[in-house]
Amino acid sequence: xxxxxxxxxxxxxxxxxxxxxxxxxxxxxxxxxxxxxxxxxxxxxxxxxxxxxxxxxxxxxxxxxxxxxxxxxxxxxxxxxxxxxxxxxxxxxxxxxxxxxxxxxxxxxxxxxxxxxxxxxxxxxxxxxxxxxxxxxxxxxxxxxxxxxxxxxxxxxxxxxxxxxxxxxxxxxxxxxxxxxxxxxxxxxxxxxxxxxxxxxxxxxxxxxxxxxxxxxxxxxxxxxxxxxxxxxxxxxxxxxxxxxxxxxxxxxxxxxxxxxxxxxxxxxxxxxxxxxxxxxxxxxxxxxxxxxxxxxxxxxxxxxxxxxxxxxxxxxxxxxxxxxxxxxxxxxxxxxxxxxxxxxxxxxxxxxxxxxxxxxxxxxxxxxxxxxxxxxxxxxxxxxxxxxxxxxxxxxxxxxxxxxxxxxxxxxxxxxxxxxxxxxxxxxxxxxxxxxxxxxxxxxxxxxxxxxxxxxxxxxxxxxxxxxxxxxxxxxxxxxxxxxxxxxxxxxxxxxxxxxxxxxxxxxxxxxxxxxxxxxxxxxxxxxxxxxxxxxxxxxxxxxxxxxxxxxxxxxxxxxxxxxxxxxxxxxxxxxxxxxxxxxxxxxxxxxxxxxxxxxxxxxxxxxxxxxxxxxxxxxxxxxxxxxxxxxxxxxxxxxxxxxxxxxxxxxxxxxxx
Numbered sequence: 001x002x003x004x005x006x007x008x009x010x011x012x013x014x015x016x017x018x019x020x021x022x023x024x025x026x027x028x029x030x031x032x033x034x035x036x037x038x039x040x041x042x043x044x045x046x047x048x049x050x051x052x053x054x055x056x057x058x059x060x061x062x063x064x065x066x067x068x069x070x071x072x073x074x075x076x077x078x079x080x081x082x083x084x085x086x087x088x089x090x091x092x093x094x095x096x097x098x099x100x101x102x103x104x105x106x107x108x109x110x111x112x113x114x115x116x117x118x119x120x121x122x123x124x125x126x127x128x129x130x131x132x133x134x135x136x137x138x139x140x141x142x143x144x145x146x147x148x149x150x151x152x153x154x155x156x157x158x159x160x161x162x163x164x165x166x167x168x169x170x171x172x173x174x175x176x177x178x179x180x181x182x183x184x185x186x187x188x189x190x191x192x193x194x195x196x197x198x199x200x201x202x203x204x205x206x207x208x209x210x211x212x213x214x215x216x217x218x219x220x221x222x223x224x225x226x227x228x229x230x231x232x233x234x235x236x237x238x239x240x241x242x243x244x245x246x247x248x249x250x251x252x253x254x255x256x257x258x259x260x261x262x263x264x265x266x267x268x269x270x271x272x273x274x275x276x277x278x279x280x281x282x283x284x285x286x287x288x289x290x291x292x293x294x295x296x297x298x299x300x301x302x303x304x305x306x307x308x309x310x311x312x313x314x315x316x317x318x319x320x321x322x323x324x325x326x327x328x329x330x331x332x333x334x335x336x337x338x339x340x341x342x343x344x345x346x347x348x349x350x351x352x353x354x355x356x357x358x359x360x361x362x363x364x365x366x367x368x369x370x371x372x373x374x375x376x377x378x379x380x381x382x383x384x385x386x387x388x389x390x391x392x393x394x395x396x397x398x399x400x401x402x403x404x405x406x407x408x409x410x411x412x413x414x415x416x417x418x419x420x421x422x423x424x425x426x427x428x429x430x431x432x433x434x435x436x437x438x439x440x441x442x443x444x445x446x447x448x449x450x451x452x453x454x455x456x457x458x459x460x461x462x463x464x465x466x467x468x469x470x471x472x473x474x475x476x477x478x479x480x481x482x483x484x485x486x487x488x489x490x491x492x493x494x495x496x497x498x499x500x501x502x503x504x505x506x507x508x509x510x511x512x513x514x515x516x517x518x519x520x521x522x523x524x525x526x527x528x529x530x531x532x533x534x535x536x537x538x539x540x541x542x543x544x545x546x547x548x549x550x551x552x553x554x555x556x557x558x559x560x561x562x563x564x565x566x567x568x569x570x571x572x573x574x575x576x577x578x579x580x581x582x583x584x585x586x587x588x589x590x591x592x593x594x595x596x597x598x599x600x601x602x603x604x605x606x607x608x609x610x611x612x613x614x615x616x617x618x619x620x621x622x623x624x625x626x627x628x629x630x631x632x633x634x635x636x637x638x639x640x641x642x643x644x645x646x647x648x649x650x651x652x653x654x655x656x657x658x659x
Contacts, residue, residue: 276307300399300429300613308396312610314428315346315586319603320437320490320571322354322549325385326596329357333370336591336601346605347396349375352437353387354492355418360387364625367391368632369639376624381424383407384417388424388437394624401427401467402618408460410441410453421457421491425464425484426620430613432470434463434484438491444566447524450494454534466618474578481537486583486608487576489538492599495525496568497547504566505558508546516543523569538574541585541604548590548600555595571602582609 282297298304305312319336330336338345349371357363364380371391378397380389386407392400409420421438438457441449461480469475469483476482481489497504499522507518520526520543528534547567550559559565571590577583586605594601 298612299615299619300617301615302612304399305429305610305612308399309610313607314348314610315342315344316488316606316608317346317349317603318352318435318488318490318573318606319350319601320352320354320492320573321594321601322439322492322571322597322599323356324553324597324599325355325357326553327357327359328596329363329366330594330596333366333594335593336603337367337370339587339589339591339603341587342605345374347393349389349391350424350435350488351387351389351391352422352435352490354385354437354439356382356385356387363387364389364628365631365635368628369635371632372636373629373633377628378620378624379403379405379424379426380625381405381407381422383409383420383422386417386420386422386437386439388422388435390424390435396428397620397622397624399429400620402620404463404465404467406461406463406465408457410456419453421453421461423461423463423480425467427467427470427613427617428610430470430611431486431608432464432467432484434481434487436461436487436489436491438489438493440492440494442494444496447495447528451528451534468617470613471578481576485578485611487538488573488606489535489575490571490573490602490604492570493525493572494570495523495528495572496570497522497566498524499566501564501566504547508567516546519547520569525569525572529574535574535576538576539583540572540574541588543569543588545588545590545602546592548602550598551595551600553595553598556592559598571599573602573604575606579609583607 278297317337321336337349337351349367351367353363360382364377367389368375368377368391374393375391376394376397378390378392378400380387382388388405390403403424403426405422405424407420407422409417411417411419419439419441421436423434423436425432425434427433436457438453440453443449458479458481463480464483470485474482481487497519499519504519504522507516511518525534526540529538529540547558547569549568549570550565551557552560558567573588575583575585584607586607588604589602591601591603
């Protein structure tokens with residue numbers, strides 16, 4: 001920073017200190033100059049054959065006549081160049097700045113006392129000074145030193161600005177500064193005090209790179225990947241919104257010297273809010289596009305969808321399980337709901353149950369306990385012993401429409417609700433979803449009855465009711481699956497393998513791992529779907545798991561009773577979409593570790609494309625089962641505390657036994 005006269009600010013401070021403390025040497029220097037002028041009768045110039053270099057010892061420098069110093073002051077002055085833009089450094093208080101300025105002044109004086117002892121040079125002085133290169137390398141201690149440091153020939157000025165001059169006429173100002181500093185020290189009796197030599201302060205040539213403080217872990221991110229929206233938060237906010245948001249913006253962070261670059265800003269901004277800034281004029285504005293897809297700030301619009309899902313794909317977990325009416329529930333459902341293969345949890349969990357346990361509420365609490373506080377129960381419904389639960393991430397409930405459901409009974413006697421279908425539908429942003437869980441007629445040879453169950457279901461499910469169809473021109477009144485964008489149908493379809501038990505066992509024993517292609521040749525559902533007689537327009541992911549039915553309870557062996565039922569793929573998950581390639585199957589497998597039923601749970605993971613929607617649909621307004629949420633979290637904490645207590649007791653008992 002420079003003064004209006006072009007002098008560095010720290011030099012001016014040093015000069016003021018020198019003028020207050022060195023009045024005596026000023027008078028003596030003037031008297032010596034006048035006496036030398038009278039004796040010589042003119043100006044004395046420095047001899048060219050004796051140039052004094054910057055590294056000359058002080059003892060030799062003191063031999064210079066005062067007339068030489070006087071002659072240097074008569075060099076024609078030139079306009080100094082403005083100082084370079086200072087480097088960005090951490091902001092300091094006034095007390096700290098004053099202390100640093102005084103410290104640099106003392107260091108520059110002590111480094112000039114004896115160069116041989118301190119091993120200092122002008123190069124070390126330049127490194128010790130944080131000022132730009134075109135400033136004086138040694139802090140002057142007299143007003144004439146300022147003048148001499150700026151009075152030089154044009155060539156010398158050019159060389160000094162580049163920082164390459166080492167001697168000759170370009171160093172006259174520097175020599176004058178050294179002489180003045182030496183005289184001042186001698187007169188005050190401090191230049192050659194009997195103290196220990198001290199090395200000059202060494203500063204780095206350029207600011208050190210900032211430390212990488214970003215603790216964000218890629219493995220901890222969730223499936224919808226909100227973080228990529230903030231990868232370049234500073235530029236995104238400036239270009240899109242015209243300002244930087246949050247209580248402490250990036251501009252203030254840089255202005256206060258707290259950070260050096262955008263990397264430091266990214267590492268610090270995690271402490272502050274990541275909400276998208278909203279300009280006041282956007283809130284004031286009124287538009288005829290309110291409620292449309294392109295409206296700015298629309299709840300279900302394209303802007304909000306892109307903020308939560310940059311790739312416009314969500315992860316959905318769909319599972320089906322026939323519980324066989326068992327009261328006993330598995331101790332742990334982590335392997336079922338949270339398989340280890342995918343890195344991230346899904347955005348939506350839909351679980352359908354056939355022949356469910358008597359205590360439906362306990363089952364839902366167990367689901368909430370397993371999924372934890374990040375998920376809430378959006379909706380649940382039941383049809384007899386058919387249960388369906390829809391869990392969704394708690395920050396996504398605002399983008400769901402009202403949830404509707406319908407049921408169908410396929411039994412001749414409608415009061416018996418063990419066989420039938422249960423459907424739940426809603427709209428997420430601008431994409432409509434339909435989830436159906438079914439339990440078709442059982443029996444190895446009852447293929448036609450199962451096809452009748454399917455036809456009755458698609459005709460009798462009266463959905464949607466209040467939520468408008470997103471594309472009514474592609475809907476059919478005779479098929480409920482055509483009235484939604486994305487449809488997932490899962491359950492115990494009871495389709496069997498058309499082969500005897502011995503042949504199936506021999507194939508399973510030959511391929512104990514995952515090669516089950518030979519079994520699928522005899523699968524009834526695969527054959528009927530290829531003919532188009534059932535699940536028209538539906539697809540199924542490739543099967544690489546063993547048959548999910550029928551096991552001995554608590555064992556990995558198939559039916560060993562007298563009936564010797566043939567292992568079959570009765571539990572399935574199929575899907576269809578209005579638009580091609582909207583649904584991508586990621587994983588399709590079973591959960592063999594859950595053995596409380598004669599069926600193994602079957603689940604599938606999907607990536608589903610979502611489109612923006614309109615705000616004029618009936619919304620769920622963030623409603624969820626709060627009581628279930630609190631009970632599940634309380635149960636989760638209680639179990640964890642109990643587990644830790646058991647581990648502690650086990651350790652204490654083992655210590656006692658050893659002693």
